[in-house]
Amino acid sequence: MVLLIANQSLEKNMKRSQEIFMAICTGLIVANIYYSQPLIPLIAKEFGIAESQAGEITFLNQLGYALGILFFVPVGDLIERKKLIMAVTLICVGSLAATTFANQFWLLGIASVLVGVTSVVPQMIIPMAAALASPEKRGKVIGNVMSGLLIGILLSRTLSGVVGAHFGWRGMYGLATIITLVQLPLMYFFLPKSQPGFKGTYGKLMKSLFEMFKYHELREATILSGSAFACFGMFWTGMVLWLSSPAFGLNSDTIGLFGLAGALGALFAPLAGRSADKRHPRKAIGLGIFVLVLSFVIFYIFRFSIIGICVGIITLDFAMQAIHVSNQTRVYAILPEARNRLNTIYMTGAFIGTASGSALALIVWKHGSWPGICLTGVVVMALAAGLFVATKKRYVTAAIAK
Numbered sequence: 001m002v003l004l005i006a007n008q009s010l011e012k013n014m015k016r017s018q019e020i021f022m023a024i025c026t027g028l029i030v031a032n033i034y035y036s037q038p039l040i041p042l043i044a045k046e047f048g049i050a051e052s053q054a055g056e057i058t059f060l061n062q063l064g065y066a067l068g069i070l071f072f073v074p075v076g077d078l079i080e081r082k083k084l085i086m087a088v089t090l091i092c093v094g095s096l097a098a099t100t101f102a103n104q105f106w107l108l109g110i111a112s113v114l115v116g117v118t119s120v121v122p123q124m125i126i127p128m129a130a131a132l133a134s135p136e137k138r139g140k141v142i143g144n145v146m147s148g149l150l151i152g153i154l155l156s157r158t159l160s161g162v163v164g165a166h167f168g169w170r171g172m173y174g175l176a177t178i179i180t181l182v183q184l185p186l187m188y189f190f191l192p193k194s195q196p197g198f199k200g201t202y203g204k205l206m207k208s209l210f211e212m213f214k215y216h217e218l219r220e221a222t223i224l225s226g227s228a229f230a231c232f233g234m235f236w237t238g239m240v241l242w243l244s245s246p247a248f249g250l251n252s253d254t255i256g257l258f259g260l261a262g263a264l265g266a267l268f269a270p271l272a273g274r275s276a277d278k279r280h281p282r283k284a285i286g287l288g289i290f291v292l293v294l295s296f297v298i299f300y301i302f303r304f305s306i307i308g309i310c311v312g313i314i315t316l317d318f319a320m321q322a323i324h325v326s327n328q329t330r331v332y333a334i335l336p337e338a339r340n341r342l343n344t345i346y347m348t349g350a351f352i353g354t355a356s357g358s359a360l361a362l363i364v365w366k367h368g369s370w371p372g373i374c375l376t377g378v379v380v381m382a383l384a385a386g387l388f389v390a391t392k393k394r395y396v397t398a399a400i401a402k
Contacts, residue, residue: 021190022129023145026122027152028179029089032096033061033119034153035176036112038161039169046169047105054105057112062355064116069347071206073123076340077198078205081128082191085121089184092118096177100170122149123347127339130332131194139281139329146325150317154262197337209341215334220391221327222346224285226353227384228323231292231377233357234364235299235316238373239309241365247304261313281326282388288322289385295319296377303370324350 036043036057044054076084095114102108126145133141163172198205212218239258243250295316302308331346332339357380364372 018190019141019144022125023148025183026125026145027148029119029121030149031152031156032176033065033116034156035160035172036061038157039164042164042169060109060112061116064113066351068117068120069123069344072120073344074205074341076124077338078196081194085124086187088118088121093177093181096173096180100173100177123343127343130339142328143325154259158259212345218331218334221331222349224384225324225327226349227380228320229350229353230357231380232320233354234361237358237361238365242370261310262317264314281330284322284326288319289381291315292319293378293381296374300374
């Protein structure tokens with residue numbers, strides 16, 4: 001009862017300044033794991049290795065991020081979130097500094113894993129934002145914070161490319177170290193304290209993750225978002241191959257600018273959140289699935305048009321926000337005291353989807369090029385739509401019972 005009263009008190013104290021800071025913070029920190037992508041040629045040149053070997057840094061960032069989601073994010077239900085967030089951010093500063101000054105490639109690899117592990121702070125902040133928000137505004141708040149995260153992901157490559165070209169790859173990581181360090185005192189002033197909702201050991205905490213699979217809504221949300229993120233990863237991997245092919249012949253710097261179109265699409269996240277607040281989130285999810293299929297149709301029809309591809313990117317990102325934000329809104333409502341653990345399961349599914357989509361894009365590209373990727377995107381979301389329609393009866397029955 002005391003915990004419930006404390007959580008309700010937090011919800012009433014949600015401030016606009018906190019919401020804005022959380023959005024900025026999530027974007028700046030998650031960017032740490034994407035800076036490396038445009039810097040691969042520079043890293044390869046300095047260490048005298050092949051670009052394919054230097055590209056392992058990107059994989060190590062992602063590997064660290066996956067480990068952080070699995071082993072760090074659930075701890076937010078066990079200990080006070082603000083302390084956890086600040087502690088992990090401090091370690092992230094040290095990891096970025098180690099990356100900046102790494103003089104051996106193997107040292108850079110270790111530091112890259114640590115950067116990934118400690119860049120999961122956004123996945124701790126989003127559940128905190130959900131707890132702070134009043135129930136009728138939770139979707140809107142999640143959408144606003146997610147806008148910051150997605151813009152950070154999409155613009156990180158553009159920033160990294162520009163800074164790397166003028167100051168080298170170490171200059172980018174030095175800047176990232178400073179950016180992350182500056183956030184620490186701001187976290188102290190802007191982030192509220194919160195009471196943990198789990199009483200027990202870390203082992204019991206991790207074991208409880210498996211018990212949460214009993215919630216059908218969590219399983220469905222994870223599968224649907226995993227499918228959407230698979231298409232997301234498939235598109236961004238395939239797009240680089242398509243735009244750098246003889247059909248366009250664009251270089252990496254120019255391709256990186258397409259992230260600006262993606263950032264524009266990410267601004268639709270608050271609209272998706274408001275829709276989830278006013279209506280049942282499943283309606284926004286259904287719309288998102290339809291629009292995501294439409295985006296791959298646009299990519300195919302206008303595959304030789306830069307403008308057409310940009311329109312498709314904006315459409316794709318709108319669909320992603322409708323699906324992702326709406327799913328997060330309903331997932332966080334399942335068990336308020338376990339939001340970090342719910343987020344761990346949900347985001348692990350999303351991460352697996354993204355990685356699988358990127359791998360699938362490379363396979364499909366060899367056999368079907370860009371048209372094959374467009375067709376695969378339609379098929380993946382058609383299967384997701386089948387699941388979505390098949391489970392509709394369960395919710396209709398539940399609504400009638402109420």
